[in-house]
Amino acid sequence: AQTIHQWPVAEIKAVGSPLSLGCTIKGKSSPNLYWYWQATGGTLQQLFYSITVGQVESVVQLNLSASRPKDDQFILSTEKLLLSHSGFYLCAWSRGGTGSAETLYFGSGTRLTVL
Amino acid sequence: QQQVRQSPQSLTVWEGETAILNCSYEDSTFNYFPWYQQFPGEGPALLISIRSVSDKKEDGRFTIFFNKREKKLSLHITDSQPGDSATYFCAARSNYNVLYFGSGTKLTVEP
Structure with a gap:
């Protein structure tokens, strides 16, 4: 069975500080990976996607960057946090391949508060 | 420009009633429409989905009705249960790796 793990569960950070959020998928080779952001009580906005390592x-554009250093790992980061970065960050995976419809499986998210 | 719109923003029904959640979209190239269910503090989970070649999809108490000409769809939840209380997101995509979500409908089912 596939599992998706996000870390940390929650973060409280100061404006201007760096950030790194992570996501690991186990039990699935070459998945498509996604980062979503959700404002409190709001909709989900897709930030990034990756169909293969390194891409x-x-x-x-939200002054964030993402990387995929390994097939099963997706990292979201920034060097300088803004107040507007507060929210719920969700990692998701789907079966590999471009185009067409695939179910997204979401992690349990990271709650980020920027003060 | 919001690609996917949902209404109402919140909905309260009594246990046993049918809840109707509405969704509309702009992009005529969208061909896949999933509905996700989200409980507080959790990630969303796929509930049911439909492709644009169909006009209806049923799964137990959950049914999607799809009108391609009007670019509208709706989710009907029959015999609503308190455990159905959650936020429901309509989403849409075409043939690219981007899924657009609506703003969600918060459903409350009163016992």
Whole structure:
């Protein structure tokens, strides 16, 4: 069975400080990986996706970056946090391959508070 | 520009009633429409989905009705249960790796 693990569960950070969030998928080789951001009580906005190691596509520019250093790992980061970065960050995976419809399986998320 | 719109923002029904959640979209290239269910503090989970070649998809108490001409769809939850209380997101995509979500409908089922 596939499992998705996000870390940390929650973070409280100061404006201007760096950030690194992680996501690991076990039990599935070559998945498509995604980062989503959700404001409190709001919709989910796709930030990045990756279909293979070392390749990341940006969907929305929010002064964040993403990397995929390993087949099963997806990292979201920034060198300088803004107040607007607060929210719920969700990692998701789907079966590999481009295009067409695939179910997204979401992790349990990281709650980020920027003060 | 919001690609996917949902209404109402919140909905309260009594246990046993049918809840109807609405969704509309802009992009005529969208061909896949999943509905996700999210409980507080958790990631969303796929509930049911439909492709644009169909006009109806049923799974137990959950049914999607799809009108391609009007670019509208709706999720019907029959015999609503208190455990169905959650936020429901309509989403849409075409043939690219981007899924657009609506703003969600918060459903409360009163016992």
